[in-house]
Amino acid sequence: MKKIANNGFFGKLAMITNVLILCMFVVSMICLLSFDKINIKLVSNTADYTNADAELREVEKPRRKAQSEVDYYAFKLDTLKKQTLPADKKKVKEQQEDIEKTEHTLEAKEAELARVDSTIHAQTLLCEAIQAPYKDLKKQAESAKFIFTITLYITILLFIIKILFFAAWNHKGLRNLRITSIWMKKSTSPYWAYLGWIIPIYNFVKPFSVFSEVYNETNYILLDKNIIQKGKDTNSDFNLGLWWGLLLISTVLMSFVLNATFFNEGPMYFKLSHIGVAITAIIMWALYLLQESVLIYRGIKMNQILIENHSKFDLQ
Numbered sequence: 001m002k003k004i005a006n007n008g009f010f011g012k013l014a015m016i017t018n019v020l021i022l023c024m025f026v027v028s029m030i031c032l033l034s035f036d037k038i039n040i041k042l043v044s045n046t047a048d049y050t051n052a053d054a055e056l057r058e059v060e061k062p063r064r065k066a067q068s069e070v071d072y073y074a075f076k077l078d079t080l081k082k083q084t085l086p087a088d089k090k091k092v093k094e095q096q097e098d099i100e101k102t103e104h105t106l107e108a109k110e111a112e113l114a115r116v117d118s119t120i121h122a123q124t125l126l127c128e129a130i131q132a133p134y135k136d137l138k139k140q141a142e143s144a145k146f147i148f149t150i151t152l153y154i155t156i157l158l159f160i161i162k163i164l165f166f167a168a169w170n171h172k173g174l175r176n177l178r179i180t181s182i183w184m185k186k187s188t189s190p191y192w193a194y195l196g197w198i199i200p201i202y203n204f205v206k207p208f209s210v211f212s213e214v215y216n217e218t219n220y221i222l223l224d225k226n227i228i229q230k231g232k233d234t235n236s237d238f239n240l241g242l243w244w245g246l247l248l249i250s251t252v253l254m255s256f257v258l259n260a261t262f263f264n265e266g267p268m269y270f271k272l273s274h275i276g277v278a279i280t281a282i283i284m285w286a287l288y289l290l291q292e293s294v295l296i297y298r299g300i301k302m303n304q305i306l307i308e309n310h311s312k313f314d315l316q
């Protein structure tokens with residue numbers, strides 16, 4: 001004869017992990033707001049930095065031409081001076097005039113290059129006054145973002161661990177249903193408690209249907225055997241739907257809102273209150289984790305009642 005499994009251990013682990021998830025999520029939101037405080041300054045200074053950089057590039061454009069002209073006339077002058085003097089006095093005079101003309105032109109081109117270099121130097125000093133604080137802010141923002149990323153990864157890791165505990169709890173619940181009720185033999189296979197979270201798109205529905213089946217069928221079995229009174233949990237469908245809705249809002253919708261508010265310079269970045277969004281995210285996660293913990297607690301209690309009344313079941 002098979003025994004009804006006690007799934008309280010995994011259920012309690014899931015609830016404990018929920019507390020850790022909420023604490024870590026709050027820490028991650030605090031780190032996100034610290035990053036945001038620096039990032040707001042960085043974004044506001046981006047236009048000045050971009051303009052200063054563009055102006056520097058603009059004043060640097062004539063230098064290549066000025067330098068090439070200086071190099072050309074310097075080479076020409078050097079070539080003229082190395083030429084052998086012709087025998088004809090007239091050609092000697094022409095050669096000398098050509099050298100003098102080239103020297104004057106070279107002096108003018110060097111003066112033009114010096115003027116360009118002076119302009120570039122002045123613009124570089126101006127840019128450095130703008131770029132130095134900007135680059136410092138950028139380093140601070142990158143450091144703050146790294147810290148936030150670490151806390152976020154820890155939160156995600158805890159969430160994955162919780163899913164494994166939650167899936168193990170539901171897995172035992174489905175097996176108990178197959179043991180206690182003959183009509184549940186063809187119900188959802190226990191492995192879907194794990195697999196339902198993994199398959200893309202399908203995981204928007206299957207984890208809910210698995211938990212709903214475990215919760216409602218366990219409640220029905222206890223009612224059918226007159227172990228608990230009717231009306232003990234009349235709002236189970238609403239509570240389960242609320243749990244799943246809060247989960248989707250917290251994990252999917254709020255992830256999109258947080259990303260659009262803090263990391264994309266679009267309408268949500270400029271129009272939404274960043275602190276308000278962070279607080280809303282914390283509240284949604286708190287409600288979701290609290291609702292889930294309440295349902296797990298009720299599920300554990302039903303499992304305990306099943307075990308205490310195992311003699312009333314024809315265990316398969």
